[in-house]
Amino acid sequence: MPFVDNIGFLMSRASGQLVRATNAALADEGLRVRQYSVLSLVCESAEGESQRDLAEVLALDPSQVVALVDDLHGAGLVERRPSPADRRTKLVVPTERGRAVRARATARADARLAASLGALTEAEQGTLRSLLARVVDVELPPRAFTDR
Amino acid sequence: MPFVDNIGFLMSRASGQLVRATNAALADEGLRVRQYSVLSLVCESAEGESQRDLAEVLALDPSQVVALVDDLHGAGLVERRPSPADRRTKLVVPTERGRAVRARATARADARLAASLGALTEAEQGTLRSLLARVVDVELPPRAFTDR
DNA sequence: TATTGTTATACTCTATAACTATA
DNA sequence: TATAGTTATAGAGTATAACAATA
Numbered sequence: 091m092p093f094v095d096n097i098g099f100l101m102s103r104a105s106g107q108l109v110r111a112t113n114a115a116l117a118d119e120g121l122r123v124r125q126y127s128v129l130s131l132v133c134e135s136a137e138g139e140s141q142r143d144l145a146e147v148l149a150l151d152p153s154q155v156v157a158l159v160d161d162l163h164g165a166g167l168v169e170r171r172p173s174p175a176d177r178r179t180k181l182v183v184p185t186e187r188g189r190a191v192r193a194r195a196t197a198r199a200d201a202r203l204a205a206s207l208g209a210l211t212e213a214e215q216g217t218l219r220s221l222l223a224r225v226v227d228v229e230l231p232p233r234a235f236t237d238r
Numbered sequence: 239m240p241f242v243d244n245i246g247f248l249m250s251r252a253s254g255q256l257v258r259a260t261n262a263a264l265a266d267e268g269l270r271v272r273q274y275s276v277l278s279l280v281c282e283s284a285e286g287e288s289q290r291d292l293a294e295v296l297a298l299d300p301s302q303v304v305a306l307v308d309d310l311h312g313a314g315l316v317e318r319r320p321s322p323a324d325r326r327t328k329l330v331v332p333t334e335r336g337r338a339v340r341a342r343a344t345a346r347a348d349a350r351l352a353a354s355l356g357a358l359t360e361a362e363q364g365t366l367r368s369l370l371a372r373v374v375d376v377e378l379p380p381r382a383f384t385d386r
Numbered sequence: 387t388a389t390t391g392t393t394a395t396a397c398t399c400t401a402t403a404a405c406t407a408t409a
Numbered sequence: 410t411a412t413a414g415t416t417a418t419a420g421a422g423t424a425t426a427a428c429a430a431t432a
Contacts, residue, residue, distance in 0.1 A: 093278040094295060097363065098256040098271070098351050100370035103297055105253035106423090107374065108246040123246070124399085130241040142413055147242060149251055151401070156415055178408045178413045203246050209372045215245065218369045221362060222248035226255065228357045254400090272422080290390060299424070304392060326390040326431045 108206055115202035119195045120165060124150075126195055128158045129184065132168055133192045138181030140173065167191055256354055263350035267343045268313060272298075274343055276306045277315055277332065281340045286319060286329030315339055 093099060112123045121129070127148055132139050141159060145152045159182055162168040167188035173179035184192065207215055241247060260271045269277070275296055280287050289307060293300045307330055310316040315336035321327035332340065355363055 092282055093275065095367060095371070096351070097355065097367050097370065098253075098260055098347075099275060100367060100374055101249065101253045101256055102271075104370050104373045105246075105249045106297065108249055110423095112246055122398085123250075127241065127247060134240055140413075149254065152414065153402090153416075154400080173413095176409075176413080180414070199246075203244070206376065207245065207373060209376045210369060214369060217365065218373075219243060219245050219248060221358060221366045221369070222245065222252050223243070224357045225252045225355060225366075226248055228354065258400095270421085288390080300391065301393080301425090302423080324390080324432070328391070 108203065111202050111206045112199050115198045116195055118198065119191050121191070121195055123199075124148075124154075125158050125161050126192075126199065128155070128182070129162055129167055129188060129192050130196065132182045133184045133189055135183075138171060138183035140179045140181055142179070144182065162188070256351065259350050259354045260347050263346045264343055266346065267339050269339070269343055271347075272296075272302075273306050273309050274340075274347065276303070276330070277310055277336060277340050278344065280316055280330045281332045281337055283331075286331035288321065288327045288329055290327070292330065310336070 109123055112126075116122060116126055128144055131144060131147060139147075141152060141155045144150075144159075145155045148155070150158075159168060159170065162182075163170065166185060168182050168184050170180040171183055173181050207218075210218065257271055260274075264270060264274055276292055279292060279295060287295075289300060289303045292298075292307075293303045296303070298306075307316060307318065310330075311318065314333060316330050316332050318328040319331055321329050355366075358366065
């Protein structure tokens with residue numbers, strides 16, 4: 091099979107396209123997609139998310155989360171609150187402004203994403219989403235100790 | 239829909255996983271995935287590929303292709319040949335060693351990719367490939383001049 | 387004038403290691 | 410002894426601009 095049909099190549103190409111498109115859509119709100127992902131998660135959380143949990147969900151190193159939260163805090167969109175349960179842990183919570191920016195950002199990003207996926211029907215987008223979710227879950231294959 | 243179900247996010251996460259896995263698989267051959275993609279394309283080509291064509295197929299800036307070809311040339315895997323048709327153009331062609339390295343690299347990369355996609359059946363992988371190919375093709379939507 | 391390859395530069399993303407304060 | 414957050418650093422990837430040679 092020719093290289094241009096390689097799933098890894100196509101995935102990388104598609105991902106790059108979507109990231110560029112989303113960054114362009116978010117530029118008006120002063121966000122990039124990585125900062126936006128953190129803001130979205132904390133806005134969806136009831137009591138705030140610890141930086142450790144953010145790192146795990148986003149598959150980022152904790153040190154990267156520090157920088158992203160710093161960015162958002164500098165823009166007045168989130169705050170760090172001490173966790174009542176563990177004094178090592180900081181819960182990241184959105185400010186009022188953070189919630190407002192997130193709402194606008196989501197509208198813009200979703201519209202742009204829909205345009206980028208315009209070649210696919212709604213049903214196909216659902217199929218793609220579930221296939222991707224299953225690829226993402228396979229971090230630790232059951233009996234693939236050989237290559238670790 | 240929660241952020242973690244966003245297709246752009248899932249795509250970025252999946253792409254990162256596949257790139258990391260492929261880079262790990264290629265490390266023994268002294269390659270990274272971007273160099274490998276150039277090597278693969280020139281090995282598949284009958285008369286060599288111009289750097290401009292490589293940039294277009296891979297969706298890279300021509301200046302990035304210069305660096306990748308430099309890397310491969312430094313490793314003795316490709317050569318630049320003058321095009322008989324256009325003296326501006328350089329055709330990138332593999333060396334004998336380049337072809338041998340590419341064969342081994344492809345075996346390793348394909349095996350690792352198959353493992354990373356192990357959660358999907360062959361049919362599902364085919365579906366994923368075709369969906370991705372259609373997403374990638376939508377660089378210039380028919381009448382979306384508004385956002386350019 | 388436009389295109390191919392090239393150099394240069396800056397910024398973003400990724401990967402590691404080491405440190406602190408807590409547990 | 411282990412974990413959450415932090416700082417620092419280096420390398421890889423991305424994005425632009427400008428230039429020489431050639432068309």
